[in-house]
Amino acid sequence: MPKAKAICINSVEGGAKRGAQVVSLSKEDVLLKITRFYTQQLQFSEEAKVFLEKRELIIKELVSQFKMGYSTGELNSFLKEDELILGISKEIGLLDSKGTEYFKNHLVIPIYDDEKRVIDLEGLNLETGQKKRLINKDKQIYVFDSIIKEIQTTRDDLKKTVKEKYDLKHIEKKSGKLGITVKVADPKQSRFILDTINLFSEKQRRGLCEQVANMFGQCEADVETELFCLMELIESGKMGLSGDVTEVVITEKEKQAAIIFLSAEKLFDNLLNDLDQLGYIGEEVNKQLGYIAMTSRKTQNPLSLIIMSTSAAGKSTLQKTMFDCCPPEERKHFTRLTPQSLYYLGDESIKHKFLSIEEEEGSNEAGYALKILLSAKSINISTTGSDPNTGERRTNELKTEGPVSVIVSTTKSDVEPELASRALIVTIDESKEQTLKIMGSQRESRTLEGRRQQKKKEEIKKKHHTIQRLLRSDLSIINNLSDSITFPDDRLKYRRGHEQYLNLIDAVAFFRQYQKEIKNETEFGDYIEIDQDDISIAEKLFKTVLQWYGEDLKPTSKHLLTDIQAYCTKNKVHVFSRKQLRDTFKWEQTSLHRHLRVLSDLDYIRLKIGQNGVKHLYELLIE
Template identity: 25%
Template sequence: MKISTIKERLPLSEILDHYGLKPKNNMLKCYWHDDKTASLQVNLEKNFYKCHACGKTGDAIQFIEDYEKISKHEAINKAKGFLLNSEAQSQYSVDRGTAKTGQTNPSGEKSVLFLKDNQNNIDVAGGTAKWQAEFLGKMLAYFKNALNSSKPARDYLEKRGLDNAVLEIGYNSGQFHHGERKTEELLKRSLEAGLLLDKGFINNRTKEKAYYVFANKCLIFPLRNKENEIVSIYGRSILDNDKGKHFYLKNRCGIYPNYPNPETKKLILTEAIIDCASLLQIKKIKDNYSLLSCFGANGLNEEILEIIKSLKDLEEIIFCFDQDKAGKEAVEKYSKHLKEHLPSKQISTVELPCKDVNETLQLHNEDIFTELLDNRTFIFSDEVESLDTQLNDKHAVILTKEESLKTNNDQPKTVTDFLSQKDLLKNLNQLIEKAGIIGEENSRLLLFLITISYLNKNPLHGIVQGSSGSGKTHIISRIADMMPQEDVLRFTRITESSLYNWGEFDLFQKIIIIEDLDGLKEDALYALREFISNQVLRSSVTIKDKKGNNKSSHKIVKGQFSSLSATTKGETYEDNMNRSFIVAVNESDEQTEKIISYQNRRNAGEIDRNEQEKAINFIQKIVRNLKHYEVINPYATQIQLPNNVKNKRRLNEMFQAIIKQITIVYQYQREIKNGFLVTEIEDIENAVEILFESIILKIDELDGSLRQFFEKLKKSFKEEQFSRFDAMEVTGFKKTQLQFYLNDLVRLEYLKQIGFANKGFKYKISYNDNIQRVRKDLKEAFTKQLEELKKNKK
């Protein structure tokens, strides 16, 4: 075997796992010098490591050589042994993707319709040695306890919407054969049962036999026989890797969750064990149906078929398979086969709104399954007539799928249906208001679009500007609440060097919320600007080598993130603003009345806080459900920004980015051509409407809050002189903030200062610009271009 082949196929992660090394944030303490803090960085994607202190670097083979202090030749031979054993271990794994193609699985088990040779497995199940059933039962108890001690496993369960308090689930951390539990009997039984596989060599570090662990880092589900004994187990990896996600013991037998009640009348068949577990948690389903899991799309084996045949009172078989091509094809062929064997049984299928049962559970309330089952589709025509008769007897009404998935207030109940609405942005805006942002209709929608861009290759950034106490921090905090919380980082302040000290990928695909941009020093602002412009920070740092000598090193932090920040000062951050969308808080009296009215109704108990939480949770599901696409805008060359806008090049790119973001939100309604979403004219119209105020701010010399302040002065005083106390009365600003604005307007020559300080200055409007005319001209320019686009399309 060539060295290049070993390097290509042997992952560094497996070497680290062999030596019991677990990186935290891709960092380890270096083993080649006295390292008090973790300075050894491992890149598991690119398969190399590097110490930022002593400079030690290399690949998987080099790591073996350095760690065990052996020769290069010995390290290569050892790496070859690791690789061969690793590939032998892959025989444990049965990937559902392979099963759907009808190919032979790595275990040698052929995935065809009703395995005729699988009868041997059933015989094995019936005659499983008593010791093995008892041993697997004890191991399951151990794995269940291990689940309570593992945060990653519990986090994975939470992510998948599974409750181990209700379900029989364990977790294999790969440590059951270590520590105080380790005995010769345990090792012997584990090898016989298949929970361990002898690697065939001695671990140089521990001087003991090395083993591969079956279903390492996997959730564990028991498979049972007719006597309800555990005769095998299934493992589902909690890690995202290409080596396998689904693991079964050799000579798989037994079924999940158990043999159904002999008096079963309605039986639900799921495609996967996790799908079956998802339904087992729902009391209404568990009380009214029996459940069985198949082993993939082509995993309805002979054992399951025999179980179905044995149910004498069975009336109906309900398929709840995945909504992909393989799942639908499997339902079609299995239903025909079952009809031949069981002609008197009704056969139906459930049409899921998402990919599979578990994803549907993650994105919806569990009540949706009751409704989906009530509206299931009967596969054979004579059964449809039978169902009509049953429903008529009960004086029921058959609802269409579209009607059945809507709530009482005529709002779509599923994420997919919501994203398929014609007035999607309008309804999304209303949902954002329910989540707690009152008024600011276009601003809140723009901030939402900016924030959800964090998964794109070129994410967007926004700065909310307003006077002190105007609610700018509230807006960005509420928008952040609507995002998946595992992706949100919130900062009150950022120190000068902190952004340089993150791990290489710690800020990758994240959302950064900066509550007070005014608190950042120039060095921190510079780092933020670099991140926004280049998505990477590169710094030259000084480290000490193992001899204590200073040495220069190169540190990289990648930052593909979207960001929202708040400020009271506009002009101070011009460089940042050139790279970000500017949103001015609406400080009008009308908006103030809206907010006060909402606060009063909330305090009076008229606002349902549960409805607000439901809206936030639903928006989070929407964000998780959106997929990233590259977008083509065929109209990009046919609509132009006005010539008088500042930084037109950068703003044009931002304008096109918002159009693309709107297209992504409409992905369920847009054409996909060669893998690209195609923008419609409607997306450009929406972008113009949402971005209009932000474009005005780019044209206007005054920032948002200063412009609103000046417009109030113009309206109240026109040609009259006024004092700062007069200005305080009509604007409502406090003394310090008001004086700050007056000074700015004098400096920009919009106001003329009259008199002397000892007698109190007077002010007079010296430049009465017509911003309303600018707004009107801009709106007409955009309208004309859009009408031309529609005309040409026809």
């Protein structure tokens, strides 16, 4: 690039002033000056910080390694006293005739030649994700892509090193403190360091840095980078105690089998077949909803499931089957939750996890916290306690991060409305036909073939653990067909129902990601698009759930009403007793009593005669 004519300027860093020394200034010098200005602007731009943090990119790293900057649109003001530099900036296209910046609201990175001179600038628009060059505008290969890939590779290598090098023995998370007991061993010298420190304390961190650096012959800056990475891994829940989670190793054979399963055209048919072999017979819609809800824990808007049925109907089978299909490191089972228990689980301990709660009654005490966790995706509480060092009272904040997917069962006919509105509700098939299927399966499990099948169950569970691990949680889900989706709108509760429906469509698309093209946008990263098949599958599944949003009469109560109408029509009567219904339709007394009360409250029937010691008679009030 030819040299520009000599201009008046103190230095490349300073501005031109009258009477200053005349020096030769090139376009490369101007580009270097602008690069330094943009680098300074990046430090103070909240918009750029949010954009980079969302992608786990560290500003300090980008500036030191790649001289990245940001254009806020203030370049014209910065150069207003440097008329000749201002002229060169306009000449090369950095500014137009009105002073508007070419890279306004762009991240900017310099392009160097073999002599380390800045010969071009490349910008990335934060809003559109589009990239462009200043000088070589026709260039189609951009350095932004290679830089991000290089940073991610370096960070992955660093995380691997930290996980291998630092052996955590104890973790204590409190407000303002991240206490750890850590063992750092050097196998070559048979030496190790065992120390307890607060990672949030600069003084204690520096002390550990010195010890590790001396033992491994590293510089302290590199060790400090490792400790910051360790802190990040602990806070994100990706690294725990050495005995917490065994490193999962997926063989190439297991990986290929899982990919074939996920890529199959008959994905949902194969899923139903696997769940049948696990011993969950019938109820195809419930099985698919349960599995999709469990899978959705890896998305940004997970689904939760409430299973309603009478005692011994089989709700625990659905719950256990879905729990068994989830990888052990991504699931937690609770038989009971106390009022404060969810707050003490830790910042990241249940984030994107699948929570199984034995009975809805077991979560009653923690009901408020659970509802907030499902809707707000995080909960926090302030508690008071004594400072262990000074003895003074102080306030501590406890926080638990979501989102989570929850599956809970209940024998109640009515679920607490606030909890019910945050989950999909399904009922267990209590028909005679389903009972015969279950009993047949139970008898078959005692046969020789049944014993062989029991061994195969463990292989199926392990296969689904691999399937779940291979699903990419970093994919964004884009629905460009949302305008074609229809939903009832005549009830207020449909507002939340519609959101659940859209989340179900997203979850189906997420499960089918291996059947889709992975696209990329700088703003969103990798993403997949929802297609018509996703919507059709979700619509079919959601029809069984929709009645819980739009109808006062729930499925089991509606089934009883149908039986009553059939009995009255056949016998040409309008009055009936509980015993007649039990004898004719084999209803359990407890379930029958509960649903008769529901029908009475909704004026489908009325109690005509009934008190202690007197036969109860009911009258059907509708045809």
